[in-house]
Amino acid sequence: MADRALTIRRDPHSEEVLARGGDPGSHSVLQRAGFVPVHRLHETYHRAPAGLAQEEENRLATEAVARLRAVGYHVDCDPVFDTDRRPAQYEPLGASVAQLADRIRQATTTEEVAEILTELTAPCDGILDAVGQVLTAAAEFHDGLGASTAPYTARRLRYLAEERLAVVCTDLVHTRNDLADRHAPHPSRVACTQEVPTDERERSAVCACPPPPRAIPVPPPVAAGPRR
Incomplete structure (x- = not known):
């Protein structure tokens, strides 16, 4: 799926470390790794925070690659960001x-x-x-x-x-x-007790819930007869 794929690369023109693609889940991972979201008219991407040294940017991007791959995202990245590490995941x-x-x-x-x-x-x-x-x-x-x-x-x-x-x-x-x-039950969320009422004649019934409504069969269209 396209929303499970991302790229994390250093832009050749601006020299910024940018992450593009993904879905809201991957964006959460990127921001927890330290990236900053950038919202544009036609896309949302992420960048490394301003003012970081290049070594710190590389460390941050490598950590993001590891976290994303650990939860099943496909990440295409610069060789310097590539890693086989898969950190443990914890519920936020x-x-x-x-x-x-x-x-x-x-x-x-x-x-x-x-x-x-x-x-x-x-x-x-x-x-x-x-x-x-x-x-x-x-x-x-x-x-x-x-x-x-x-x-x-x-x-x-x-x-x-x-x-x-x-x-x-x-x-x-x-x-x-x-x-x-x-102090009232929800009218459309009655809990099924899986019990048969005592006055039920059909003891094979599994519960007291009413049967689902049956769809009324639609008659087939009338075939046209031969023209005279």
């Missing part, structure tokens, strides 16, 4: 949070979804509270960074934590509380 934090979405997709009652949303909205130790702490810590880091744009970035991060994230959290809290008060 985002993947464990995404498991909550899978649990919601399988939930059959409002209580189940309320319990899952509590993991996001719980005060002090919920996921959204933790995200707010990360934004605030990043703002504090910029306070003493000394760069000309650092004060603006710090204010922006605090705005995201105190305003935007607070709106998301407030809405989700209301949604969670509403579900917790309903």
Whole structure:
């Protein structure tokens, strides 16, 4: 597949180390290896961070090649970036949070979804509270960074934590509380108990679920008779 193939090469004109191709999964690997995404009108590619020595760029590109190949991507690269190393892969934090979405997709009652949303909205130790702490810590880091744009970035991060994230959290809290008060099964997600009701005459039935709807057969078209 084309989206499973990438190239990592040093551009002969700009001398930049560039990675092109791939899918969102490979882009995540590249960014975790240290690459910086560049979004253009017709493509998204990745480059090595600015200001690195050539040896450090080579090390970064080699690490990216190793990580990508370890998870099954085909990488065409410069010989200096080639490697047989395959580092161990670990589940990122985002993947464990995404498991909550899978649990919601399988939930059959409002209580189940309320319990899952509590993991996001719980005060002090919920996921959204933790995200707010990360934004605030990043703002504090910029306070003493000394760069000309650092004060603006710090204010922006605090705005995201105190305003935007607070709106998301407030809405989700209301949604969670509403579900917790309903105490109702989802009408189209009734769990199959695999049990036969006691009044079922056909004891060979395997469960009480209604049979799937039968498609009404479509009659064949009427053949045209000979013209008179």
